[in-house]
Amino acid sequence: xxxxxxxxxxxxxxxxxxxxxxxxxxxxxxxxxxxxxxxxxxxxxxxxxxxxxxxxxxxxxxxxxxxxxxxxxxxxxxxxxxxxxxxxxxxxxxxxxxxxxxxxxxxxxxxxxxxxxxxxxxxxxxxxxxxxxxxxxxxxxxxxxxxxxxxxxxxxxxxxxxxxxxxxxxxxxxxxxxxxxxxxxxxxxxxxxxxxxxxxxxxxxxxxxxxxxxxxxxxxxxxxxxxxxxxxxxxxxxxxxxxxxxxxxxxxxxxxxxxxxxxxxxxxxxxxxxxxxxxxxxxxxxxxxxxxxxxxxxxxxxxxxxxxxxxxxxxxxxxxxxxxxxxxxxxxxxxxxxxxxxxxxxxxxxxxxxxxxxxxxxxxxxxxxxxxxxxxxxxxxxxxxxxxxxxxxxxxxxxxxxxxxxxxxxxxxxxxxxxxxxxxxxxxxxxxxxxxxxxxxxxxxxxxxxxxxxxxxxx
Amino acid sequence: xxxxxxxxxxxxxxxxxxxxxxxxxxxxxxxxxxxxxxxxxxxxxxxxxxxxxxxxxxxxxxxxxxxxxxxxxxxxxxxxxxxxxxxxxxxxxxxxxxxxxxxxxxxxxxxxxxxxxxxxxxxxxxxxxxxxxxxxxxxxxxxxxxxxxxxxxxxxxxxxxxxxxxxxxxxxxxxxxxxxxxxxxxxxxxxxxxxxxxxxxxxxxxxxxxxxxxxxxxxxxxxxxxxxxxxxxxxxxxxxxxxxxxxxxxxxxxxxxxxxxxxxxxxxxxxxxxxxxxxxxxxxxxxxxxxxxxxxxxxxxxxxxxxxxxxxxxxxxxxxxxxxxxxxxxxxxxxxxxxxxxxxxxxxxxxxxxxxxxxxxxxxxxxxxxxxxxxxxxxxxxxxxxxxxxxxxxxxxxxxxxxxxxxxxxxxxxxxxxxxxxxxxxxxxxxxxxxxxxxxxxxxxxxxxxxxxxxxxxx
Numbered sequence: 081x082x083x084x085x086x087x088x089x090x091x092x093x094x095x096x097x098x099x100x101x102x103x104x105x106x107x108x109x110x111x112x113x114x115x116x117x118x119x120x121x122x123x124x125x126x127x128x129x130x131x132x133x134x135x136x137x138x139x140x141x142x143x144x145x146x147x148x149x150x151x152x153x154x155x156x157x158x159x160x161x162x163x164x165x166x167x168x169x170x171x172x173x174x175x176x177x178x179x180x181x182x183x184x185x186x187x188x189x190x191x192x193x194x195x196x197x198x199x200x201x202x203x204x205x206x207x208x209x210x211x212x213x214x215x216x217x218x219x220x221x222x223x224x225x226x227x228x229x230x231x232x233x234x235x236x237x238x239x240x241x242x243x244x245x246x247x248x249x250x251x252x253x254x255x256x257x258x259x260x261x262x263x264x265x266x267x268x269x270x271x272x273x274x275x276x277x278x279x280x281x282x283x284x285x286x287x288x289x290x291x292x293x294x295x296x297x298x299x300x301x302x303x304x305x306x307x308x309x310x311x312x313x314x315x316x317x318x319x320x321x322x323x324x325x326x327x328x329x330x331x332x333x334x335x336x337x338x339x340x341x342x343x344x345x346x347x348x349x350x351x352x353x354x355x356x357x358x359x360x361x362x363x364x365x366x367x368x369x370x371x372x373x374x375x376x377x378x379x380x381x382x383x384x385x386x387x388x389x390x391x392x393x394x395x396x397x398x399x400x401x402x403x404x405x406x407x408x409x410x411x412x413x414x415x416x417x418x419x420x421x422x423x424x425x426x427x428x429x430x431x432x433x434x435x436x437x438x439x440x441x442x443x444x445x446x447x448x449x450x451x452x453x454x455x456x457x458x459x460x461x462x463x464x465x466x467x468x469x470x471x472x473x474x475x476x477x478x479x480x481x482x483x484x485x486x487x488x489x490x491x492x493x494x495x496x497x498x499x500x501x502x503x504x505x506x507x508x509x510x511x512x513x514x515x516x517x518x519x520x521x522x523x524x525x526x527x528x529x530x531x532x533x534x535x536x537x538x539x
Numbered sequence: 540x541x542x543x544x545x546x547x548x549x550x551x552x553x554x555x556x557x558x559x560x561x562x563x564x565x566x567x568x569x570x571x572x573x574x575x576x577x578x579x580x581x582x583x584x585x586x587x588x589x590x591x592x593x594x595x596x597x598x599x600x601x602x603x604x605x606x607x608x609x610x611x612x613x614x615x616x617x618x619x620x621x622x623x624x625x626x627x628x629x630x631x632x633x634x635x636x637x638x639x640x641x642x643x644x645x646x647x648x649x650x651x652x653x654x655x656x657x658x659x660x661x662x663x664x665x666x667x668x669x670x671x672x673x674x675x676x677x678x679x680x681x682x683x684x685x686x687x688x689x690x691x692x693x694x695x696x697x698x699x700x701x702x703x704x705x706x707x708x709x710x711x712x713x714x715x716x717x718x719x720x721x722x723x724x725x726x727x728x729x730x731x732x733x734x735x736x737x738x739x740x741x742x743x744x745x746x747x748x749x750x751x752x753x754x755x756x757x758x759x760x761x762x763x764x765x766x767x768x769x770x771x772x773x774x775x776x777x778x779x780x781x782x783x784x785x786x787x788x789x790x791x792x793x794x795x796x797x798x799x800x801x802x803x804x805x806x807x808x809x810x811x812x813x814x815x816x817x818x819x820x821x822x823x824x825x826x827x828x829x830x831x832x833x834x835x836x837x838x839x840x841x842x843x844x845x846x847x848x849x850x851x852x853x854x855x856x857x858x859x860x861x862x863x864x865x866x867x868x869x870x871x872x873x874x875x876x877x878x879x880x881x882x883x884x885x886x887x888x889x890x891x892x893x894x895x896x897x898x899x900x901x902x903x904x905x906x907x908x909x910x911x912x913x914x915x916x917x918x919x920x921x922x923x924x925x926x927x928x929x930x931x932x933x934x935x936x937x938x939x940x941x942x943x944x945x946x947x948x949x950x951x952x953x954x955x956x957x958x959x960x961x962x963x964x965x966x967x968x969x970x971x972x973x974x975x976x977x978x979x980x981x982x983x984x985x986x987x988x989x990x991x992x993x994x995x996x997x998x
Contacts, residue, residue: 192552
């Protein structure tokens with residue numbers, strides 16, 4: 081049997097693990113500096129917790145786990161006879177893999193809200209799974225890094241999350257643009273165009289602007305029977321935007337009498353003004369009136385982050401939601417959250433060559449193996465070095481030196497240590513630096529910082 | 540809908556995440572000091588990669604993932620009519636969740652052996668899933684921390700892994716005993732008792748000694764039709780052991796003429812001698828002749844670790860295997876590995892109160908919110924502190940001070956910072972230490988280490 085990876089999944093060897101940790105360590109550090117606390121939820125949830133939260137398409141893409149035991153015996157007779165896969169799923173599967181980190185978080189808050197201190201700031205860095213068709217940069221298992229704040233309607237939370245995005249990407253040295261919009265602006269636009277009852281169709285079409293362009297969006301609106309007059313009224317959306325402040329000013333005029341739209345504009349202005357007051361680089365913030373992010377549950381701010389100089393789509397996104405825990409029977413817990421897309425950030429950093437050199441930690445010293453007696457002496461030094469926090473290995477066999485050198489070179493080990501007959505006699509160790517070629521012989525006491533100078537007494 | 544966790548799974552909130560990370564950070568650090576490199580494999584594998592590797596019982600406990608789409612349509616007609624769950628599983632599921640870290644590692648080595656540098660030392664810290672009945676300390680999702688070395692038959696690897704166990708548990712301050720045995724000793728015993736063709740039945744029964752006692756083991760051997768004479772010859776196994784060296788000496792006599800048994804004794808003695816030479820605390824090592832660990836694939840050394848002073852079963856185990864990648868068509872890659880059971884280690888440390896105080900990182904400063912103008916000034920200081928690596932938060936609303944204090948107390952924040960009208964006028968900040976009750980007013984320049992002393996110029 082020739083082994084293979086499951087479709088859409090990956091192994092991460094040492095070099096990739098180190099580079100991914102470099103990113104998640106920085107994200108985690110910034111999360112913690114901002115007072116977010118870690119949460120980890122299980123990889124699978126009850127199926128009922130996940131279904132109905134991501135739309136029909138989402139439900140289809142959730143990985144369901146087959147029940148253990150004689151699952152077939154418990155299925156409905158008629159559904160079984162008809163081989164109705166769709167109806168049978170919930171009968172033979174009661175668990176499913178996490179599809180995102182937001183719904184499990186909502187489930188957690190709903191279960192624990194009596195014990196939590198609000199506003200509750202949590203972060204979560206875990207894999208999620210989607211039965212999507214794999215393609216470049218899209219996998220069936222991938223990591224999300226989320227920060228959410230629940231229990232506060234203050235616009236300072238919007239500022240907090242913009243600040244978090246900026247600080248993470250500044251530390252990563254990845255230049256980004258943060259696109260901002262507000263669901264209330266989108267609702268205002270629907271009212272302005274007289275299509276308030278078609279808000280979802282409108283935002284779903286608008287959301288595709290990047291992919292299908294103005295013509296595509298207008299075509300889709302027509303297909304959804306949005307009146308031609310409304311489409312014309314919205315034409316200004318597709319004109320080149322001037323700067324954010326001016327666009328907001330013009331929008332304020334159009335929203336004359338449309339309260340919800342004006343409220344959206346006010347919120348955006350407050351957030352941008354406060355960011356400016358704090359000295360944040362506001363030139364990285366763009367009010368993007370066409371940003372919708374498809375997700376029905378956003379009620380206020382909408383964020384999306386794009387890396388400058390690479391064509392990768394969004395590397396992060398989020399927004400304000402008011403009713404997330406309501407799905408689980410707990411009302412009045414407003415929230416706001418952002419997500420970092422680890423895989424896309426990785427691709428962007430790789431393409432722009434932003435990873436520091438030699439992140440992968442390798443062994444510092446390889447001790448050559450000359451045979452039993454020498455190996456015991458060498459192993460004592462290996463132990464001493466490790467006790468001092470220096471990584472070291474003993475080559476396990478008394479193989480030809482060439483083979484031992486090759487091992488060191490392939491593993492990127494810089495220094496080879498020799499403890500042969502002479503060294504044992506003289507209580508020394510010889511170190512060869514493979515990069516510089518330099519070689520020196522050092523007294524054991526100096527090398528390992530031991531009290532005793534003799535190998536035989538070394539422990 | 541009242542939300543709940545899936546059976547046998549857990550949420551980890553901040554305090555638990557910190558304590559678990561405390562353990563895994565130490566494990567990871569010691570792995571790296573010993574030259575092990577990280578590997579991460581996907582959460583799910585092709586079903587065929589996992590089945591047949593863990594025995595019949597294991598196969599049953601693997602979580603299978605239901606195929607997407609119209610899975611029922613692709614199932615065999617006769618099996619479907621008979622509702623044969625067992626036969627249908629592989630037809631409606633082609634993926635399954637990782638059951639341990641060893642088989643995915645073997646799959647990785649088999650797929651990449653041409654590119655790896657041998658001996659290849661990898662470590663892996665990831666969750667695994669088993670459809671076991673949940674009980675105290677046993678969950679359906681739990682973490683394993685594995686270190687394996689493949690491509691070397693040297694007994695220095697056995698020493699390396701004993702050393703690794705000892706160094707990790709020393710750093711964790713958890714007192715442990717490492718039980719050692721060798722598969723060749725078990726084979727020797729079967730030969731000695733004339734039941735060499737019944738080795739698996741013998742080891743499976745022996746493995747249960749801790750749970751069912753001598754009577755239980757002997758009863759099971761009888762049930763498996765092991766001759767009474769053989770059971771009598773093995774009676775010495777259940778007598779109280781003297782020290783390891785003496786037990787090995789006696790065993791050497793019994794194994795007179797049984798080469799494989801003698802080889803097992805030799806190997807054990809070499810490992811113990813080398814550990815003594817290195818000054819390792821060999822009183823923590825016990826030669827346990829009845830240790831079998833049920834796993835058929837062990838061919839040499841067998842390890843098991845128990846925490847002293849708690850009744851928890853094993854908190855780690857492992858052994859040498861010769862043929863792991865052979866299952867995937869790649870021969871001659873001998874290996875040896877050990878595993879750390881994170882959940883059990885956690886339970887032991889919790890019971891023995893070994894976690895350092897206040898591991899959970901919380902925010903250092905909470906800035907009180909007095910309203911918009913003051914909040915902007917406070918937010919500037921929050922930003923400065925974070926830039927300096929000090930965690931800080933602004934309370935998001937100008938709520939009553941009592942409410943803001945309560946938030947700080949509940950979150951364990953030690954210091955509240957006040958930036959009110961007076962502070963802004965005087966360019967100062969007032970800090971109250973909630974533990975000591977002390978309060979002081981500091982110039983902004985001194986507090987935030989800014990060049991400028993005025994709030995208005997602060998960025």
